[in-house]
Amino acid sequence: MNKEERLIKRYKAEKRFQFYGKAAIFMALLFLVVFLTKIFSTGYTAFQKTWLVIPVNYNADLLYLDPDKKPTTEDINDADFYEFGIETFISLDPDASEDQIMELKKMFAFTFERELKYYLLDNPDSFGKTVDVKLTASDDLDQVFKGNYPRDIPENRRRASDYQLKIFDKLNEDGRVISEFNASFFTNADSREAELAGIASSFMGSLFSILVCLSIAFPVALLAAVYLEEFAPKNRFTDFIEVNINNLAAVPSIVFGLLGLGVLLAVFGLPRSTPLVGGITLSLMTLPTIIIAARASLKAVPPSIREAALAMGASRMQTTMHHTVPLALPGTLSGTIIGLAQALGETAPLILIGMVAFVNTIPGTPMDPAASLPVQIYIWAESAERGFVEKVSACIMVLLFFLIFMNLGAQLIRHKFEKKWN
Amino acid sequence: MNKIEAKNVDVYYGAKQALFDINMDIEANKVTALIGPSGCGKSTFLRCLNRMNDVIDICKVSGVVKINDYDINQKDTDVVRLREKVGMIFQKPNPFPKTIYENISYGPEIHGIAQSKSEMDNIVEESLRKAALWEEVKDRIHEPGTGLSGGQQQRLCIARTISIKPEVILMDEPCSALDPIATAQIEELIDELRKEHTIIIVTHSMSQAARVSQNTGFFHLGKLIEVGSTDKIFKNPTQQQTQDYITGRFG
Numbered sequence: 257m258n259k260e261e262r263l264i265k266r267y268k269a270e271k272r273f274q275f276y277g278k279a280a281i282f283m284a285l286l287f288l289v290v291f292l293t294k295i296f297s298t299g300y301t302a303f304q305k306t307w308l309v310i311p312v313n314y315n316a317d318l319l320y321l322d323p324d325k326k327p328t329t330e331d332i333n334d335a336d337f338y339e340f341g342i343e344t345f346i347s348l349d350p351d352a353s354e355d356q357i358m359e360l361k362k363m364f365a366f367t368f369e370r371e372l373k374y375y376l377l378d379n380p381d382s383f384g385k386t387v388d389v390k391l392t393a394s395d396d397l398d399q400v401f402k403g404n405y406p407r408d409i410p411e412n413r414r415r416a417s418d419y420q421l422k423i424f425d426k427l428n429e430d431g432r433v434i435s436e437f438n439a440s441f442f443t444n445a446d447s448r449e450a451e452l453a454g455i456a457s458s459f460m461g462s463l464f465s466i467l468v469c470l471s472i473a474f475p476v477a478l479l480a481a482v483y484l485e486e487f488a489p490k491n492r493f494t495d496f497i498e499v500n501i502n503n504l505a506a507v508p509s510i511v512f513g514l515l516g517l518g519v520l521l522a523v524f525g526l527p528r529s530t531p532l533v534g535g536i537t538l539s540l541m542t543l544p545t546i547i548i549a550a551r552a553s554l555k556a557v558p559p560s561i562r563e564a565a566l567a568m569g570a571s572r573m574q575t576t577m578h579h580t581v582p583l584a585l586p587g588t589l590s591g592t593i594i595g596l597a598q599a600l601g602e603t604a605p606l607i608l609i610g611m612v613a614f615v616n617t618i619p620g621t622p623m624d625p626a627a628s629l630p631v632q633i634y635i636w637a638e639s640a641e642r643g644f645v646e647k648v649s650a651c652i653m654v655l656l657f658f659l660i661f662m663n664l665g666a667q668l669i670r671h672k673f674e675k676k677w678n
Numbered sequence: 679m680n681k682i683e684a685k686n687v688d689v690y691y692g693a694k695q696a697l698f699d700i701n702m703d704i705e706a707n708k709v710t711a712l713i714g715p716s717g718c719g720k721s722t723f724l725r726c727l728n729r730m731n732d733v734i735d736i737c738k739v740s741g742v743v744k745i746n747d748y749d750i751n752q753k754d755t756d757v758v759r760l761r762e763k764v765g766m767i768f769q770k771p772n773p774f775p776k777t778i779y780e781n782i783s784y785g786p787e788i789h790g791i792a793q794s795k796s797e798m799d800n801i802v803e804e805s806l807r808k809a810a811l812w813e814e815v816k817d818r819i820h821e822p823g824t825g826l827s828g829g830q831q832q833r834l835c836i837a838r839t840i841s842i843k844p845e846v847i848l849m850d851e852p853c854s855a856l857d858p859i860a861t862a863q864i865e866e867l868i869d870e871l872r873k874e875h876t877i878i879i880v881t882h883s884m885s886q887a888a889r890v891s892q893n894t895g896f897f898h899l900g901k902l903i904e905v906g907s908t909d910k911i912f913k914n915p916t917q918q919q920t921q922d923y924i925t926g927r928f929g
Binding site: 489490558560561562563564565566567568569570571574578579583 | 728730733735758759760761762765766768770772773774775784785788789835838839842
């Protein structure tokens, strides 16, 4: 092989190598696009909610109220809206048989009683009149309307019966089926009924967990990193600690969950299923990540700055607090945010400490039972109802939004505030 | 009068001995230059004078270093107060990544020298004037000190050091990162500063030593070979090694 041929070969090898690199990037992007497309196409419908607008006759007799007197709030609260609701549904098809009445009822979310009551409470003038009221459609009809549910499978294997579909289509023709932004997805807690389930409890659970995690992990990690990097003598013992911190960062998160279960719940008796315990468990997991980031940023502060401060007669602590730590803070903060983003997406340890429980209330403090966003995804993904499929994707979208938001924040801090040393 | 007296100073980096039995007296209000080839221990000796070697874990210093007749190598010596008296300028300008003002006010602040804002303003201005930097930066003292040129940064560091009025200023190759013009400015400044401070300067440049110093010490392989007036060292050294070094035969 002569020189010329070898040169050509080298050029070819380089071209090939670049091609492999580009192909790898293309593959990664392709996976990302497929993944995001799938989630968005499945999930976007969860942000829409289907309502059935039906004529309701707030007749005094049907409500067992005095027709001559305007009912007080108390009267309305005491009235029986279940029977009233059934009567209202029958008005959709006066010839309905006993079974069909039940089917009519199942076209609506079980909250119809409350919805009918609240409408009257909000519009007391409707008393004695027939008005159009917006009621939440059942998840089956919701899915049918969104086109997520095939109508052509045999009736006995379909959740929405032919009769329900007939009534539904008639309502639809009259323009009585409307689709609106699903605010309740963000304001409702979890529910067994897909049409009512929301992420408020898991969102608050995640928020509280992350806050607890941050308030424990950040100060502890910063102090540990500062001590190890700036004060501790370099000997076997500190080497041992360093190795163990790195090991801790590699421990599978489920192990921390077991620790939380065994120590926080069993020994200290902290309340089960609460963001407090979740946050403490997550902080154990986040701790090594922040320590490593903080130590790396402290290491990146040039020794000349420390020397400058020491030579000015600053004590070691003044040198650290006035110069080294402030200069290392941007890197530490971005490491912290990355660590918190990991914690936010963590599921396994939270399942072990009981944050997988079905929680249909919105937690007000970290001591109240709650779920978390990733656990909510897990819970819904396990549910059989078709209505939860889109909820899973929607919850993933919310989680991804926060993760991307946090990572962008970390990037921003790094680019904007981190000092460049030449 | 001798400002600093070093007696039998040995320095070890781990098992390696870096300085061997250094005995040296340094006169007050004069510039003493320490010269010698790389790795000869002149910077190590300099750092013995304000105990900056404490920062290095493996470094062990023995012997006596007396400043104003007080041995600074005692266990209970307060290094904070020592460094208040003995300032240091480093090879590479190392201003804090803060404003020019904050760079200078830092020392007076931690030592509680200024009682009021106006007093602090005065100290900042006076220090900058003494470092011959005031005219160049007076309109931007609240801008970052790191935005100045290399020579200006070094003068800022000098201003920072003199803000707490140290008796001794140690300079570790202060011009090695600077261009000839900036170097000339610093050298002029050194001559000015010696009226109020005792200055010890480590330098690689023999011509610089000859220009700025009154006394010179020549180090080689961790030993102080010869010390005396700069005139004598450069014109009539007693040791053959000194002669060889200053005539450029090695180093």
